[in-house]
Structure formats: C-alpha cells, structure tokens
C-alpha cells in the first residue's frame with residue numbers, strides 16, 4: 001500500500017509541474033501588459049521600465065519561472081494589485097470559506113443523491129425510479145444561480161428565515177461557528193448541493209442497477225439473506241465508485257462556484273477569482289488558479305488512494 | 318413410508334418478456350432423504366430453472382410457476398418473506414456452476430460464510446467465524462485460517478468451489494442443489510470436488526440433486542437419474558437400469574453417442590438436430606423432430622409418462638409395458 005501511494009505521488013509530479021507552467025504563463029499570455037492596471041495611464045517610459053524591473057518582468061522567462069516557483073514553495077504568492085495585501089492571506093481566508101461551503105454542499109448532495117440513486121436503482125422502471133430520476137435531472141439541468149435567487153426570494157425575502165448574502169453579519173468575512181454564521185451558510189450550500197446530488201444520483205442508480213443484475217446477488221438470496229442483508233452487499237460494492245465520484249465532485253465545487261458565490265456574495269475562492277478577473281488583478285488571479293488546480297490534483301490523488309484501499313479487487317502492489 | 322424430502326408435481330415454469338419461454342413443462346419427481354438424483358440434459362433443457370424453482374430464485378415478476386413444489390413438507394410456492402429466506406440456505410441450499418460469479422467479490426470468504434450462519438442461527442459474529450473455519454476445514458481447504466480472510470479472486474477455481482460448498486453446507490441443509498458444480502473446473506479438480514461432495518453428502522445425510530450434462534459424472538454421484546429434454550423429464554430410473562436398458566429414444570441416443578464410444582466426460586450433443594425453441598407448451602412429443610423411431614401418432618399427441626415399475630418412468634409411446642405385464 002505504501003509503495004502504491006509513493007508511486008501515485010510520483011505520478012502527480014509531472015501534472016503539478018504542468019499546472020504550474022500554465023499558471024505562470026497565464027500572466028504573460030493574458031492580453032495587455034500586466035502592469036497597465038498598476039500604472040497611471042500616462043506613465044512615462046522610464047517609470048514603466050522601473051516597474052518592470054521591480055516586478056522582475058525584464059528577466060528571461062525561465063529565470064522568472066524559477067524564482068516564482070521558489071517563492072511559491074515558501075508560501076509567497078505575491079501581493080494583490082488591487083488591495084495591496086499578500087495574495088496568500090487573501091487566498092487562505094477565501095479557501096476556508098469555500099472549503100466549508102463545498103464540503104457541506106457535497107455532503108448534502110451525496111446523502112440526497114445516494115438516497116435517490118438507491119431508490120431509483122432498486123425499483124428500476126417503476127414510478128419511484130421515474131420520480132427520483134426526474135428530480136436528479138432537474139438538479140443537473142437547472143441553472144444554479146437562478147435556483148439560488150429563487151431560494152433567496154422564498155427564504156429570505158418572503159419568509160425572512162435566512163440571510164440572503166454574505167458569510168456573517170454586516171458582510172464580515174471572518175468565520176465563527178455560531179448559529180448566526182451557520183444561517184448564512186445554509187442557502188448557498190443547499191443551492192450548491194444540487195450539482196453533486198444530480199451526478200451522485202445518476203451514478204448510484206447505474207451502479208445499483210448493475211450490481212443487482214449480477215449473479216452474486218442471486219447467490220446472496222440463495223443463502224437466505226433478507227432484503228436488508230442483500231442491501232449491505234449492494235452498498236459495499238457500490239461504495240468505492242460512489243465515494244470516488246463524491247470526491248471528484250468536491251474538487252469541482254472547490255473551484256467551480258464563481259456564480260453561486262457571486263449570487264450569495266460568499267467570500268470564497270470563486271468570489272475572489274471573479275474579483276481578480278474583473279479588476280485585472282494578475283498576481284491574485286495567478287495565485288488563486290494555481291492553488292485551486294493543485295487542490296484538484298491532490299484530491300484526485302486522495303480519491304485514488306481511498307478507492308484502492310476500499311476495493312479488495314484492485315491490485316495493491 | 319415417510320414423506321419424501323422433495324416432491325415435484327407437474328411443475329411448469331414459464332417466463333414472460335419480449336417472448337414467452339416454456340422452460341419447464343410438467344416435471345414430476347420425488348427425492349427421499351439422503352438420496353442423490355442426477356438430472357441429465359443438454360443445454361437449455363430446463364435443469365437450472367428446475368433447481369432454482371426449489372429455492373424460488375427466479376425473477377418474481379416475469380415468472381409463472383404452476384404445479385406443486387414441496388420440500389421437507391413445506392409448500393415452497395406459498396412461502397413468503399422470512400419463511401422463504403429461512404428455507405433458502407437453511408433447509409435447502411445451492412452450489413452454482415461458477416463460484417466466482419456467485420460469491421460477493423468485496424467480502425472475504427469467512428465473512429460470507431459467517432453471514433449465512435448468523436442469519437439462520439442468530440449466533441454472534443465470532444461464532445459465525447468459528448463455524449466458517451470449521452466448514453473450510455471440512456471441505457479440506459489447505460491452511461483454512463488464511464483462506465478465511467481471502468477474497469474470492471485470491472483463490473483458485475477449485476478452492477473457490479470448495480469455499481462455495483462450505484458456504485452451502487454451513488447451516489446443515491437437508492437438501493443440496495448442485496448446478497453443474499464441476500463444469501467450470503479442470504478434469505483433475507473435477508474429480509476431487511465430486512468425491513468431496515459425495516463424502517460430505519453421506520456425512521451430513523443430505524438429499525442431493527445434481528445437475529450435469531456429463532453422463533459419466535451423473536453415473537458417478539447419483540442413485541437415480543432423470544433425463545431432461547425440452548423442459549420435460551423423458552426418462553427416470555436407477556443408474557443401473559438406465560444404463561443397461563434405456564427405453565427412451567433420446568436416452569438411447571445419448572448413451573450410444575457417449576458411453577459406447579467410451580468418451581468419458583464428453584458433452585451431450587451427438588444426436589443430429591436441435592431441441593425445440595420452447596415458444597409454446599408441448600402438444601406432441603418434443604423429441605419427435607429428432608426421433609429416429611417415431612411413429613404416426615408422435616406429432617399429434619403428447620405421449621404420457623409411463624411407469625415401468627417403481628421409480629422408473631418413460632415418456633414415449635413405444636415404452637408401454639409389454640402386453641400381459
């Protein structure tokens with residue numbers, strides 16, 4: 001098992017390298033001069049050259065890349081052009097918020113999705129299956145920002161039960177574990193959970209239907225197991241794949257929530273990314289994308305390892 | 318006379334779906350406690366379906382079962398819920414052709430055997446595991462402690478079949494249903510498994526129904542043999558009677574093709590022609606299209622099953638007892 005993990009780690013190195021190259025080049029590929037947003041429009045050529053030197057843009061690209069990686073490895077992602085604060089600290093706060101939102105949304109989505117999927121797979125072809133499939137198709141196809149707005153209208157505007165935006169009272173972005181803050185989390189998490197719910201439901205439905213059609217299920221019945229006993233076998237057979245899908249969904253949610261975070265003004269990475277793009281804040285953009293991409297790489301690694309540990313059939317060498 | 322262990326009375330099984338399949342068409346036999354009945358027949362003759370009916374393992378919604386099925390005094394077709402689950406694996410259990418497909422790939426052998434014992438006898442999981450170990454020892458698996466923790470894919474075919482037998486016998490069933498348990502194995506392993514099954518059957522005093530399409534195997538393990546063709550039993554009798562004096566043209570054909578040629582272990586496909594499609598219930602003799610000795614009535618009327626002495630029956634118009642007998 002340890003050798004497997006070591007091997008798998010080695011395999012991720014080239015991926016991580018590629019990701020870092022892309023992130024680094026982003027600044028240079030992006031149209032326009034990275035300095036235009038810091039400099040006054042009428043800056044003199046001399047000032048421009050000076051700034052270029054300060055930011056290190058006058059050196060050859062490989063050198064710039066090497067220096068950048070070195071700094072990154074030390075946790076220094078540069079300084080946000082818009083706010084002047086270190087990108088790393090902006091990011092770590094946003095990451096915490098996004099992580100919380102994504103984990104909760106994935107959990108809700110996984111629990112509901114598994115339930116729908118199981119029911120649909122067990123009673124395949126019945127009206128229960130059709131109902132469960134209908135719900136999960138809606139989950140996948142409804143625009144999430146729209147769903148978010150509908151929920152806000154119902155639960156914030158009409159019923160006044162939950163706050164509409166932000167992560168805490170008065171728009172504060174610092175999280176505290178109390179009811180006031182948790183109330184802010186509910187609507188965005190529920191909105192976001194619809195994405196993994198639909199995908200998990202579809203996966204689990206197909207898995208369950210496939211497992212139930214296998215001969216070993218007849219074998220389990222033949223030894224006298226009741227429905228609950230057979231259910232245990234279905235769950236253990238479906239678990240590795242279902243959990244892997246859940247893990248990957250968590251990865252998507254960690255990076256792909258710009259719309260939902262914007263609708264709810266949730267101070268997470270998606271929101272930060274949106275700001276970085278609109279304000280042409282390149283260091284912030286570069287740092288955010290790099291960290292999110294690395295997150296995804298790490299998550300893939302974890303999912304693979306967990307799946308291998310759960311499934312005795314996968315060769316462990 | 319005590320009640321027989323198994324009593325099939327004119328069993329019919331029909332599958333509905335895109336097309337209807339008349340898989341079993343009026344099968345009757347009895348099995349005494351401790352007796353072994355071999356069911357012999359070519360592919361598609363309804364052997365597995367007959368066995369599965371005894372455990373009610375056929376898909377409920379598409380299957381129409383008629384006639385009577387009694388095992389150990391219970392009306393199997395009336396069993397529901399927990400009573401049915403108690404019957405499966407408790408009173409009667411089954412060994413499948415391919416244990417790789419019948420065992421759950423993600424549970425260990427020990428867990429799967431213990432699970433059955435816990436379910437039927439309500440023991441603790443430690444006791445269940447102890448029984449699993451005992452059973453693995455009885456089926457003569459080498460280093461049973463280690464195999465207890467093995468997954469099905471970590472064992473050889475013969476070893477898996479031994480584990481399957483251990484699982485089937487863990488709750489001391491009165492009836493063992495063996496559906497071609499050796500077909501998927503190498504010849505040498507086949508013989509070992511057959512001998513093991515015969516020994517265990519005596520040791521546990523079980524009745525056994527052994528399905529095969531290998532005449533040699535049927536002769537080896539059975540007290541009596543039933544020959545199936547197109548969902549009907551065309552002939553039953555003791556092994557001796559059947560081999561010495563086959564009465565049904567189909568049985569004769571099988572024996573001529575397989576025994577006299579002395580091809581031990583050969584499959585049953587030496588008779589020209591193919592079995593009927595089973596799209597409808599038989600109205601005439603099902604074997605008529607392939608029968609070398611058929612007479613004029615064979616295409617029109619279904620021949621009755623004629624009793625020729627105790628435990629010997631033949632479904633053929635030519636098999637009527639000699640005049641005066």
Ligand SMILES: Nc1ncnc2c1ncn2[C@@H]1O[C@H](COP(=O)(O)OP(=O)(O)OP(=O)(O)O)[C@@H](O)[C@H]1O
Nearest residue numbers: 332338340359360361362363364365366367530595
């Ligand atoms: N679940 C099912 N649904 C529909 N038809 C079935 C089903 N199970 C079996 N049949 C059909 O019933 C007939 C008898 O099948 P059965 O499996 O009993 O044959 P068999 O004698 O066991 O043959 P083999 O030696 O190949 O195992 C076949 O035509 C088969 O296609």
Ligand code: SF4
Nearest residue numbers: 602605608615633634
């Ligand atoms: S009934 Fe007729 S066709 Fe059928 S086996 Fe006997 S002789 Fe042949």
Ligand SMILES: [Mg+2]
Nearest residue numbers: 364365366496
């Ligand atoms: Mg079969």
